[in-house]
Amino acid sequence: MSGAAAIRVEGLGMVYPNGVRALEGVSLEVHAGEFLAVLGLSGSGKSTLLRCINRLIDPTEGRVFIHGEEITAARGARLRAMRRQVAMIFQQFNLVRRHSVLDNVLSGALGRSPLLPSLLLSFPAAERERAMTCLERVGLADRSTSRADALSGGQQQRVAIARALMQAPRLILADEPVASLDPALRHSVMRHVEALNRDEGMTVVCSLHDIDLVTRYATRMVALRDGRLVWEGPPGAFDHATFKSIYGEEAQPASNTGF
Amino acid sequence: MAPRSVSATGSRFDDGVARLQAVLVDAMLVGAALLMVEFLALAFSGRRGPTGLLLSAEQILDLLHYAWAVAGGLLIAVTWGLFSSRLGASPGRAWFIGVPEWEAGLEWSRTLRGWFAAVFVELTFFTGWLITELDLVTFLTKFGKAADIVRGLAHPSGAVLHEGLVLLVQTVFLAFMATAFAIPVAFVLAFPSARNLTRGTLAAGVAYTVSRTLMNFVRAVEPLVWALIFISWVGIGPFAGVLALWVHSVAALTKLYSEQIESIDTGPMEAIAATGASPLQVLRYGVVPQVIPPFLSFTIYRWDINVRMSTIIGFVGGGGIGYILKPRVDLGEWGEVGTLVLLIAATVWLMDVLSAKIRERIV
Ligand SMILES: Nc1ncnc2c1ncn2[C@@H]1O[C@H](COP(=O)(O)OP(=O)(O)OP(=O)(O)O)[C@@H](O)[C@H]1O
Ligand SMILES: [Mg+2]
Numbered sequence A: 001m002s003g004a005a006a007i008r009v010e011g012l013g014m015v016y017p018n019g020v021r022a023l024e025g026v027s028l029e030v031h032a033g034e035f036l037a038v039l040g041l042s043g044s045g046k047s048t049l050l051r052c053i054n055r056l057i058d059p060t061e062g063r064v065f066i067h068g069e070e071i072t073a074a075r076g077a078r079l080r081a082m083r084r085q086v087a088m089i090f091q092q093f094n095l096v097r098r099h100s101v102l103d104n105v106l107s108g109a110l111g112r113s114p115l116l117p118s119l120l121l122s123f124p125a126a127e128r129e130r131a132m133t134c135l136e137r138v139g140l141a142d143r144s145t146s147r148a149d150a151l152s153g154g155q156q157q158r159v160a161i162a163r164a165l166m167q168a169p170r171l172i173l174a175d176e177p178v179a180s181l182d183p184a185l186r187h188s189v190m191r192h193v194e195a196l197n198r199d200e201g202m203t204v205v206c207s208l209h210d211i212d213l214v215t216r217y218a219t220r221m222v223a224l225r226d227g228r229l230v231w232e233g234p235p236g237a238f239d240h241a242t243f244k245s246i247y248g249e250e251a252q253p254a255s256n257t258g259f
Numbered sequence B: 001m002a003p004r005s006v007s008a009t010g011s012r013f014d015d016g017v018a019r020l021q022a023v024l025v026d027a028m029l030v031g032a033a034l035l036m037v038e039f040l041a042l043a044f045s046g047r048r049g050p051t052g053l054l055l056s057a058e059q060i061l062d063l064l065h066y067a068w069a070v071a072g073g074l075l076i077a078v079t080w081g082l083f084s085s086r087l088g089a090s091p092g093r094a095w096f097i098g099v100p101e102w103e104a105g106l107e108w109s110r111t112l113r114g115w116f117a118a119v120f121v122e123l124t125f126f127t128g129w130l131i132t133e134l135d136l137v138t139f140l141t142k143f144g145k146a147a148d149i150v151r152g153l154a155h156p157s158g159a160v161l162h163e164g165l166v167l168l169v170q171t172v173f174l175a176f177m178a179t180a181f182a183i184p185v186a187f188v189l190a191f192p193s194a195r196n197l198t199r200g201t202l203a204a205g206v207a208y209t210v211s212r213t214l215m216n217f218v219r220a221v222e223p224l225v226w227a228l229i230f231i232s233w234v235g236i237g238p239f240a241g242v243l244a245l246w247v248h249s250v251a252a253l254t255k256l257y258s259e260q261i262e263s264i265d266t267g268p269m270e271a272i273a274a275t276g277a278s279p280l281q282v283l284r285y286g287v288v289p290q291v292i293p294p295f296l297s298f299t300i301y302r303w304d305i306n307v308r309m310s311t312i313i314g315f316v317g318g319g320g321i322g323y324i325l326k327p328r329v330d331l332g333e334w335g336e337v338g339t340l341v342l343l344i345a346a347t348v349w350l351m352d353v354l355s356a357k358i359r360e361r362i363v
Helices: A046-053 A076-084 A101-112 A115-119 A125-137 A153-166 A183-198 A211-217 A240-247 B012-044 B057-063 B066-082 B091-096 B112-131 B136-141 B144-154 B158-190 B202-220 B223-234 B238-262 B266-274 B279-316 B322-331 B334-362
Strands: A007-015 A021-030 A035-040 A061-066 A086-089 A171-175 A203-207 A220-225 A228-233
Touching (some): A007 A046, A021 A061, A086 B266, A171 A183, B057 B112, B066 B091, B158 B334
């Protein structure tokens, strides 16, 4: 499927069972190797969009293609095989808190591991070595035997990044990966996400709140408002008028956003 | 920006259902009140039964006009519903539909509903007093016989000490085996009994309904009744007691376990699912680590409860210390009863302290 976009979203719509409409008619393409930032106010549908892409939730309208194959039509083993291509990083890290750091990284390999041993937390030696390499990449090899919840927030997110790396995906979905971190630590985590994009050639779709981070890391950005796509372009083209169109007339850019 | 809601609210059908529910609840309440009034009227009317004595509670219950109460209840409920804008909402209406504007925020004593509730509670109390044949005079004057028991408890006899200790060991093991066998079964059943894991597919929904209904039924039947069933199955003895407590523990633990599963953080589950893991792997990594400590705590608590229950399961023949307690109570050998009761109390107390301490450590 060469030439197909890494992700193609067609007319995506999502109405939650409680009747809340979170997405409406969203169409977009993400090209291989891009670092796409998704912006939008709280509640604009960023998380919903990312979760529809790997089908953690089922969109009620529209279709999503991953490297030309429709994930919205996949089920069972096929869906899981497609998910292996798409790693996800969460705002709340979502590590298995009581497992060791190494076991958390190893869980990135679950999709390709034989079922029974994996249920006993047993992985082949090659995978364990690989997991250690992934931990080295995020600078946490010395913490491999610690319990995950004994680490600081920034460290936990780096473990989550190592888990994503372990998965060896072609795509990364990151849902506000640094929003629960101390501002001082944000770059130290974002740099690892950037490395996945630049050094590993993984396509990244990352929702972000902070315009600074967008201009620093993204190669392109889209913006959502009330579940609709309202803006799309390079971060450089992002100006005051665009800001107002995304965040509404009353919104003021925070003093540190550079406007 | 507020999300748009596309759900329809307050359909005509829903209105109708709410009205029906309100009338039925009101009819039940009013009907019950009418029956209680009739009960009290009969009790204080001085009417005598065939033996020439005053009517007993059971005889009065036999005499009540149930059909009339249903009819009267419905009539009053419907009438109250029709005139609720002036009378204020009836209890059922307040619950299912709401109260008229002028009535909202009023003190209970200024609403008809409030007075009805107050009278209802009084009626229930006085009727209950008569139905359960409470008798303060007897309670205060006939202490003599019970004093024998108390004296026996204070002078425990050593004759039964050895046998009692032996059976006490059996009692604790009986509870232990019942709990141990209940753990794996409840662990497996807890997953289909958890609502958050069984949404989505039809098969999962059916598994949820079946296991929940079954477990609710099993739990509703008392362990003593289960003991009777198993005694006729495997004969008198501790094995029947183990089975009885096992069945009941499976149901109780399934409920506790599944509620714990329902309250987990779904984040790790999502993260594991996102790696392309299979459903079993998602359970193993995303759910199990989160629920193990509370499961352990519940299980120890359950063992504690089972020790208590196993001391009385012997009363009906289910083994353990209760088995030798019953005949001594019947024969009035209060000294020996005293020994056994003290042994039981000490064990239960010890288990209680022990289980609390262990659970403290785990959580
Ligand atoms: N599970 C759910 N059930 C019902 N409604 C939901 C659910 N998840 C999200 N929503 C609603 O959908 C809308 C979009 O939510 P979403 O989480 O996608 O927004 P977001 O852009 O990620 O916001 P934030 O920046 O706060 O994370 C919101 O109105 C939200 O309340
Ligand atoms: Mg979000």
